[in-house]
Amino acid sequence: MEQLHALVGVSKGGGSGHANALWPYRELNVDALFHSGWHPVAFQEFVLKIHQRCNLNCDYCYVYRMADQSWRVRPVTMSQPVWTAAAHRIAEHAQRHGLSEVQVILHGGEPLLAGIERIVNIVTGVRAAIPAGTTVNLAMQTNGVLLDQSTLRLLLEQGIHLGISLDGTQENHDLHRPHADGRGSYVEVDRAMRLLSAPEHRAAFSGILSTIDPTTDPIACYDALLAYQDRTLDPMPASDSLLSVDFLLPHANWSAPHPACVKATHPFGDWLVRLFDRWYDAPHQEIRIRFFEEIIHVVLGGSSRSENIGLAPATVAVIETDGAIEQVDALKSAYEGAAATGHSVFTDSFDEVLRHPGIVARQIGLEALSDQCRQCTLRDICGGGQYPHRYRAGSGFRNPSVYCADLARIITHIRNRVHADLRCRPAMA
């Protein structure tokens, strides 16, 4: 990879839509990388934006409340020609790369606004197109507001796993995730959570995504989510049957930092440290927290499987309602058109998208990091932080994360605690 780094710095690729980002669009020489023998990793996760609108008005939403406003001009729903073309492109990609499995995630906006009939048609179309040797894992991330018993039953019949967005306590959730008229959505989401937490639905429940508010009490947040851990079957369930939660940093960047980070050095790191100690010190693991588990795993010497931790290649592609193939859409927090690749399922294969500078930059690990990150002792764990969080208008995405101090705070804390426990001889009976 050192050889590849030497090739970086020659202008090639990108397009005028990315004038705000020298890296990677002007400074990463994709052709030279390919000529050097480097090859990309096939996409394995495909996010279908099946509905462009949402029934909530979350204050941190990267689709509606941040820099990119492309939702205004895209079709409201994904039409049959789009999902058919998308399914065939996914199938083509799976076949060409011999993929044993692919993940297809139904996303929005709010995907349940697409209606259950359309969802069933999409899922049926995707499954029919994928070659026999490839397993399709279907999932949907929803705000839960429209999830009732009959909808859930139909989704489960289609083998769709469900994730719910829920921000801890009712007070915090209603503050950040209201309806357009200001009403909180907690009561409706709580109802959906109780449905999904029932033993008969548990296997189809992927877990919770929770966005952090550093002004809240992390212990209260933890306890609110822990209440959904099903203990009716086993008071100490195996770790793989525990409720899974991932905590997300609200999207921000150097040109639009989170207000809390202007007032304090590492408010999110401090919040996460308190949360980690509550979780880690439980005598038995109570829930799964992916962000923490991945850090521990890398500290122990393992390989991260999360795009938010470590340096492993990202393999996700997004298909918009108009058929545009895009990068991870959290990039919409950076600037107008930041997620765009210029490719479409109607005209381009996913292999062509694998040559896009924005995609390549997510797959070259250390080579995509800033000099400051490359010299940091935490780089193999942090991986430079989430890609959208590295953005600074002008230089682009080759900067430390705007949450660098927060990441350093929580990672070193976890590392110290794990190392201390591994060195501590237990009192043997």
Next chain:
Amino acid sequence: MLNITSDPRIGDDAVNDQGYPVQEPATPDHIAYIAANTNVLANSVRRLLVELRHTHATAFDRPQEAIARWSSYMP
């Protein structure tokens, strides 16, 4: 894996002298103790052992490419 004896102190190290006990390194007894538990660390060690078993599989097994399997789209 980080070299904790030589890494410079940054982040949590720099702002907070945790003072966690540094005692003798792990022993087989200690590994057995961890394996018998169901706390976070024990589960993490078990996961690592599973991964090591996969990555040190026989030459006839298809090598597993390290990729970011989980994005932020799903928990």
